[in-house]
Amino acid sequence: MINAIIDLFSNYTFQIVALGSIALGILTGVTGTFAVLRKQSLLGDSIAHSALAGITVSFIMTGTKNTEILLLGALIAGLLATLIINSISNNTRINFESAMALVMSVFFGVGFILLTHIQKMPDSQQAGLERFLFGQAATILQRDVYFVIGVTLVVVVLMILLWKEIKVFSFDPIYAHSIGLSTQFLNIVLSGFIVAAIIMGIQMVGVVLMSALIIAPAVAARQWTRSLTGMTILAAVFGAISGLGGTxxxxxxxxxxxxxAVVVIASSIVIVSLLFAPGRGIINKGLRQHGAKQAFEADMAIINLLTHQLLDIDAQFTKEQLQEACIIDHHREGKSFDRLFNNLKKRHMVERVDDSMYFKLTRVAKLEYEQNRGDQL
Incomplete structure (x- = not known):
């Protein structure tokens, strides 16, 4: 397996496809970050599906399968779809999400009807347009890869130059407008970034799956950091890993x-991030909640012991007395109580008095009890 992977990197076709996939992953990672933060994840889906109409119209008008011409049609359709979505949401009572769903359905429906019509044409020139539905990375050429890299560099440079403005606009557009920033211009810029990323990826990933590549790296990165800069960089890294891994x-x-394959790798990264990320990961949250539950139960055990069994915080007690105090309030018996008692010892809240059968509260338990009693007062 390792030798096969090493041999791959010496293959020219693999190098071209891998380089293009990595560049596309970086592009979708940095642009998808702001789509996720602005809660416009469906925008990528709308633009990608709308692009099919542009591709089919371009073919019908020109009769050629030249990639540049077809992608130009996809670009025009994507920009037009974005313009219509913004116009509907700004000038009607239809919200942004509904506008995206409406435009996506109409454009994709038109594109699919035209694609079906094209496939029934007797001219053999029409064959192969369906590759834009699910992508066909093997068809990309060296010039296509250079073009994707160029677009990626342009988007990254523009994002760096407008970083402060984009950051303010993404988190608080009302405040951005109040300090004199052109929110309409910034909205066009961010939407343009997404359109560019989608058009670059249609040939490799296809209109159906392209939105997943916009969303997945950013969603995964969001689980690992609270910094916008860190999230953007991490999303680009995850996108690049997805591109290379899928290839x-x-x-x-x-x-x-x-x-x-690229989308599956990206989705796998999302799943791993959702489960194991230290800040927001499901497993980490579960462990924290379990620890908090154990701490609460330990505190309640000490409170019940002092309330029902002991009159003095410094008094000694047996394990049975502690169990009786817990049974009064929590009905803990058998293994359930043993787990609680072991937790108290693990948290250094009780300790045995010499080698006797008696225990006493530690300084940690006393401080915890005094703090809880103060909070109640």
């Missing part, structure tokens, strides 16, 4: 398309 998988497995 490797599709090259090792015969007839496995690159686009879906």
């Amino acid at each position: 490797i998988v599709s090259s090792l497995i015969n007839k496995f398309p690159t686009g879906p």
Whole structure:
């Protein structure tokens, strides 16, 4: 397996596809960050599906499968869809999400109807347009890769130059407008970034799965950091890993398309992040909640002991007395109480008096009890 992967990196076709996928992953990572933060994840889906109409119209008008011409049609359709979405949400009572769903449905429906019509045409020139549905990375050329890299560099440079303005606008557009920033211009810029990323990725990933590549790296990065800069960089890294990993998988497995492989890798990164991220990960949250529950139960055990069994905080007690105090309030018996008692010892809240059968509260338990009693007062 390792030798096969090493041999891949010396293959020219693999190098071209991998480089293009990495550049696309970086582009979708940095642009998707702001789509996720602005709660416009569906915008990528709307633009990607709308692009199909532009591709089919371009073919009908020109009769050629030249990639540049078809992608130009996709670009125009994507920009038009974005303009219509913003116009509907700004000038009607239809909210942004509903406008996106409406425009996406109409454009994709038109595109699919035209694609079906094209496939029934007798001219053999029409064959192969369906590759834009799910992508076909093997068809990209060296010039296509250079173009994707160029667009990625332009987007990254513009984002760096407008970083402060974009950051303020993304988190608080009302405040951005109040300090004199052109929110309409910034909205066009961010939407343009997403359109550019989607148009660059249609040939490799396809209109159906392209939105996943916009969203997945940013969602994964969001789980690991609270910094916008860190999230943007991490999303770009996750996007690049997805691109490279998907290319490797599709090259090792015969007839496995690159686009879906890239999306599967990106989705796997999201799942791992959702589970294991130290800040927001499900497992980490579960462990914290379990620890908080154990701490609460330990505190309640000490309070019940002092309330029902002991009159003096410095008095000694047996394990049975502690169990009786817990049974009064929590009905803890058997293994349930043993777990609680072990937790108290683990938290250094009780300790045995010499080698006797008696225990006493530690300084930690006394401080905890005094603090809880003060909070109640």
